[in-house]
Amino acid sequence: MKVLQVVEQAYRTLVEEQDDTILWLTQSMKGAGADLSVLLAGHCAYYAVQKTRQPALKIGGWQQQEPADIVRDIDQLLGKGVDVYVVREDLEERGLGDLPVHAGIRVIEKNKIHELYEQVDQVWQW
């Protein structure tokens, strides 16, 4: 069974979980043998061009030690054989169209998303 994980909501959970919760879930399920691909849509287009680690949060005297690292997580997903896609128009409408996309991430046109949906057995939209 092939599943496409569609992630649109970016930067939620990134601080408290020190991960994007769905990219983390995807890595974890991949380790359990899942056949997954990821579509970065909406604000998750930012992940495709992310260059830096997340800033470490400080609240009162509490200082974060291990902020999330989206670049590392994308590398790990790709390294595990997870196909990762980003929507071109979602990059462009956010002014990200001219930025280099993370190596290995495939940019697809919005009008091709339906083809991606057809290539998998299920679409899980988070």
Added chain:
Amino acid sequence: MENKILTFAFMDPPFENERTVTFFRILDAALDRSVNVRVFAYEGAAALAFSKQQQHGNSVHGRDLQQEQHPLTKDWIAALQKKAQERQLQFDWVNCGLCVDERGVMESIPGCGRGSPADLWRYASEAFNTLAIGTR
């Protein structure tokens, strides 16, 4: 004919938004259709089965605790468990263990287990179909 298994993955905690209500209505409809239900409760949804949820009264409306009968998701889960049992259907509920830990909601009502993303994949692989409901 064997009843089909459907898996549902959910992320929202009790209260806060309408998705939680819609989710439970879907589970109820699944049992009505003789479906064996499997739920993977992820992130905030790990609190849905927390056994220490408590009702309260409503002084704004002049109702005491008994009168208010405040809805609690743990009671919804228990009601679905009972309905499944009466219909000889499965109703399996697994909370993501790490999600439980970080929220401190370790005490779940009976019949709810602790698991990991591997369980979501197992549930999905063994089910006829799966629906994931993300949070916003």
Added chain:
Amino acid sequence: MSRYLFIQSQDPFIEARTSSQFDVATQLAKAGKTVSVLLVQNGVTAARKGARTPQFDALAGAGIKVFADSFALQQRDITAGDLKPSIAAGDVGMVVDAMLAGDKVIWN
């Protein structure tokens, strides 16, 4: 042939993302897939007669069947007579029916 059911909880008044969501549904319909949409929660606000939602209204023109959850309609005092002509009342049982039919069921 692939069939799709989109459970549409997001509405075009608040969520700009619905534009892309409606685009995907339309693309699939134009590619010959059977596509249905079940409006739930505030998603049903687009279903009321007079609601100004041109892109949503175009879904029916693309051959997409649109239903509105009766519970959500009742919450908002929207009666059957208040619905746009292209929209039928439905319920969340349709989600289960679609899953049992092997449809790809996607939550928006």
